[in-house]
Amino acid sequence: AQKVTQAQTEISVVEKEDVTLDCVYETRDTTYYLFWYKQPPSGELVFLIRRNSFDEQNEISGRYSWNFQKSTSSFNFTITASQVVDSAVYFCALSEVWQGGSEKLVFGKGTKLTVNP
Amino acid sequence: GAGVSQSPRYKVAKRGQDVALRCDPISGHVSLFWYQQALGQGPEFLTYFQNEAQLDKSGLPSDRFFAERPEGSVSTLKIQRTQQEDSAVYLCASSPYKTGGDEQYFGPGTRLTVT
Numbered sequence: 001a002q003k004v005t006q007a008q009t010e011i012s013v014v015e016k017e018d019v020t021l022d023c024v025y026e027t028r029d030t031t032y033y034l035f036w037y038k039q040p041p042s043g044e045l046v047f048l049i050r051r052n053s054f055d056e057q058n059e060i061s062g063r064y065s066w067n068f069q070k071s072t073s074s075f076n077f078t079i080t081a082s083q084v085v086d087s088a089v090y091f092c093a094l095s096e097v098w099q100g101g102s103e104k105l106v107f108g109k110g111t112k113l114t115v116n117p
Numbered sequence: 118g119a120g121v122s123q124s125p126r127y128k129v130a131k132r133g134q135d136v137a138l139r140c141d142p143i144s145g146h147v148s149l150f151w152y153q154q155a156l157g158q159g160p161e162f163l164t165y166f167q168n169e170a171q172l173d174k175s176g177l178p179s180d181r182f183f184a185e186r187p188e189g190s191v192s193t194l195k196i197q198r199t200q201q202e203d204s205a206v207y208l209c210a211s212s213p214y215k216t217g218g219d220e221q222y223f224g225p226g227t228r229l230t231v232t
Binding site for chain 1: 150152157158159160161162165173176206208210218220221222223224225226
């Protein structure tokens with residue numbers, strides 16, 4: 001069965017610190033997708049990144065970077081020079097290719113990040 | 118706006134009442150998902166539509182939960198005889214369904230409180 005574990009329930013940092021959010025997943029499939037979503041206090045989930053299981057290349061987007069390692073089944077997310085606006089709950093999610101063509105997401109429990117000024 | 122919209126944003130129901138939650142997906146999106154998010158938890162899958170066809174309802178917690186998307190656009194999630202454990206945020210998401218693995222675009226959710 002699919003499972004996503006975000007071991008860090010809450011993280012608190014001071015502005016400008018770097019912070020890494022951990023994500024470990026379990027799946028039996030060889031083809032799957034991994035996602036990160038941000039949920040600010042307003043409640044709406046905001047898509048950040050998608051990575052497929054065949055692409056282990058790390059990605060950087062501004063202050064955000066992602067480290068995908070199949071060998072350890074991890075897909076970690078790093079925010080460099082954190083800002084107060086980064087405060088939110090961050091979810092890692094997994095989907096498997098389903099015969100119907102579109103895939104439900106299995107989410108972790110989320111990590112609440114608080115960035116203090 | 119062009120995003121996913123949901124209504125109502127907040128709903129308070131007395132135990133035993135029926136409720137209906139509406140989702141307007143992004144125009145042209147083929148796939149529509151419903152998720153339930155309990156307080157402090159990640160969203161959990163309820164059901165999936167591809168156009169008007171409900172292809173996966175494995176996450177619906179009981180036969181009190183029913184979803185439809187009759188014309189392949191707007192969807193309604195109905196909960197009959199609500200119970201306190203149904204209190205949660207109900208999220209709708211849509212995706213364009215191109216080649217699979219599409220990101221899902223989420224609406225703001227409906228917060229249901231059953232008293």
